Structure formats: structure tokens, C-alpha cells
Amino acid sequence: MRAQPTYRHEVLAVVLRVRAGHLEVLLWRRARDPFAGRWVLPGGDLGPDERLGASLARHLAEKVDVREIAHLEQLETRSDPDRDPRYRVLATAYLGLVPSDVEPAVPPDTAWQGVERLPEPGFDHGSIIDSARARLRAKLSYTTIGFALAPAQFTIAELREVYVAALGHQVSATNLQRVLLRRGAIEQTPARLASSASGGRPAAVYRFRGRQLEVTDAFPAFRPRGAHHH
Amino acid sequence: MRAQPTYRHEVLAVVLRVRAGHLEVLLWRRARDPFAGRWVLPGGDLGPDERLGASLARHLAEKVDVREIAHLEQLETRSDPDRDPRYRVLATAYLGLVPSDVEPAVPPDTAWQGVERLPEPGFDHGSIIDSARARLRAKLSYTTIGFALAPAQFTIAELREVYVAALGHQVSATNLQRVLLRRGAIEQTPARLASSASGGRPAAVYRFRGRQLEVTDAFPAFRPRGAHHH
């Protein structure tokens, strides 16, 4: 039996957050060729006896405080032999989400970049970011994944801003509140926010009821009534 | 710069079909240890300069006629260092679907096994099969993925049997027909089926309008009316 070929394997993180109404991705500026000066996803090589998720946490720890990542899930594995011009390396990408109320300190070569009008990233990282955005948009609709982007406490107006930025289309504050309340995803807290200098009714403060991803709207079609879970 | 570690990498296929009202998975009986005599997923090692998808097609070709696989998508990559007791090997799993009207010839060590009461497979393949079933169930609800399980032409009763087997719960033929017609997923053909010996109205024959996966029900919530795409 002849020896089997082996391959380098790297992990990449698409870490997203919403800031000032814009969806941003954590990128890192490459110092050397190939793609010197271009922005790329943080990550690094898989270590011996290391799982992919653990490896990602280890590499991300050099860039951000990993405890601030509220949700992490595997996206996909890229295998194009030419995806890195230097050598063959497989890459498994993850999607990570950071709440908008934490401000992770990042090293000088690292920055949050708005995903709209992003300068073309190096390697195949641009299309990986596209995959991550598509996954996020889909999951916002039928899971409680919003908890990972929203601050711990928020008004409906603030939450709306997060959803608008992540979904890329307008969302009505009224309907957002009612859908998430009916599904049991968020709840009102006793707190009230002071109204702004320009007046207006003080906003109620809400929070997500869980810090775990939950599927609230599975199998929308073909489901007999008895199978409901509300 | 020290040499980076490299890893074996294998591809695995969860190929599913519906037969006589049961969801079945294509499995292969291991001849040698570890897990001798246990059923495992077909697949094999990734080759040099080979993409994951191409590698999967190559390995599957030893088991089935690959042209009969109507849909193939990447599922996830497993990285537990102990998932194979012999050595460390990463595995990328794919989901494949075979229409119920093709009868692929399979080698003697390979068989279609009902996913209910499946004898515990070797390695971590049992949990990979679970992932594949979950993915299939979800996508049946909001995409046209049914085309990959259904025969080229079918009656609504036949299509219903496919959906019941894949979803694992009852589906009404009436509602299935209307939902898929309204979404433009299926269409009626001029053909009629002769009624059975026991009589009854002859069934109309339908077919899926496309052979590609299409998302028919994206973003169920938070979507303003203008954003519809029907």
C-alpha cells in the first residue's frame, strides 16, 4: 500500500459585526507577497492533534478577544489547488459574529472593514465573505442568531438598525418587534431608556432570551398543524 | 520558517434516495479492521491537484453511475483527531441525491440501507448521516430540491410518498400539489396515467420545471412586500 498524500490545511474566520448601521468584517493587511498590501481573512494553519474549531480560536486569539465572539459555525471547505499561488492548502472557513456593544482591541495590522465597497481581498477570501453574508442573511430569518450581533440590551430601534445592516434591506421596527416577541426570541426588561435631548417617548429595553442559536421557524411548508412547536 | 504539518484528507458521500416509501443511504461494508463488517459511507482519499468535488465523483464512480446523482452539495468537514483510530484524517462530507426512478447497479459489497433502524455505522459516519438528513429536510421546505429525489415524471401521489419518506412526517397530497404549483416548482404534463386495476380516476403526470436547485422561499420574515420575487 503506497503512502497517501497529505495536505496543508488552514482555517479562516469571517468575523462580522454591525457598527453604525454598517456590516463590517474583520480583516488583516498582508505584509508580504502574494497579495502584499491586500486585505485577507484572519486565520492560520491547522496544528497537529488540533480540531478545526480549536485551531480557529487559537489563531483568532492573536487578533481579538475570542470571548467576544458570540457565535461561531463552520461554513465550508475550499479545495481549489490554485487558491494559494505558493502551494496547495485546503481552507475551512467559519462564520463568527460579534455583538455591537463590545469593542475588541485589534492589532495595528488588523481592522474592521465595511462589507459594502470592500477593496478586493486577496486569495479567494472575497467569495468566502460572500458565502458568510449569505449564510447570515438566511439564518437571521428563521433562527435567533440576532443575539450574536445585537448588544446585550437594546431598544427596538437599535435592533432594527442591526437587522437592516445585516440583511441589506429595510425592516420595519414594528414588525420586527412583534415577530421576535411572538417567537419568544426577545423579551422586555423592566429598564427604560431616557429619551434623547430632542424629546420623544423613552424606549423600552429588550434582550434576547437565550444566548444559544435556536431555530424558531423550521420547515415552514408541508408541516401539518400538529407538528407545531409554538 | 519551520515546515508546516500536513494531513490526510478524505471525502465522504451521503447518497440518499427514496424507495418504496423509505429513505435509503448508500453504504459500503468494510472488509477489514477497524470496523470490519460495519457499514460505512463511500468515499476515499483526496488526490493531488484534485478538488474535493471531483475527488468525490471519482470515488463514487466505483460504486454507482455518477450521472445518476441529480444533486450534490458540500455538507461539512470533520476534524476530530481520533475519528479514525489508525491515523489522523480530515473528512469533508457531501450530500448526494438520486432520483427514485433510476436503479444504479451497485457492487456486491455496497447496498442501499433504510435510514430508520440503521445498524450503527463505523467511524463517525452515523452522525454525518444525521447531518445530511437534517440538511435535506430543511431544504425540501424552501427550495426545489425535491427534483433530485423525484422521478422525471410523477403523479402527485408518488411525489407525496417521496416527501413523506424524506421529511419523516405526513404530507397532504392536496397541499403539496398546490404549494409546489404556486411556487412554480412543478408543472403538469399533457400525459395521463392509466388508472390501476382497482379503478379510480387516472392521475395527471407532473414534472419539476428545473433540474437546478432554486430557493423558492428565501427570507420568510422581515421582508417588505416589494422585495418579493414570485
Place this chain on the structure above:
DNA sequence: GCAAAAGTGTTACAATTACACCCATGC
């Protein structure tokens, strides 16, 4: 005619969107 199987009409129901209106605050 009668049983069987397929398909349609219709009603009921649930989820969501849209929008008018009311509420609570600062100035």
C-alpha cells in the same frame, strides 16, 4: 351503480405586513 383514486372548491386559520393612531417625554 358503486367503489376507488385524483383533483378542485371552499373555508378556516395563522403569520405577517402596513398603517393609523395613541403614549410619554423635552422644550
Place this chain on the structure above:
DNA sequence: GCATGGGTGTAATTGTAACACTTTTGC
């Protein structure tokens, strides 16, 4: 008081489920 922003009431709309009824066949 009135502008401002937050929240609720409610109607309109859509999509789906349920089920009775009609259609079309074999015997």
C-alpha cells in the same frame, strides 16, 4: 402646546391546512 420618537390597535394580505365535494375511471 407641540414636536419627537416609541409603541399598540387593527385592518389587509398572504400563505397554508383542512376537508367536503366533484371528476373519472374499472368492474
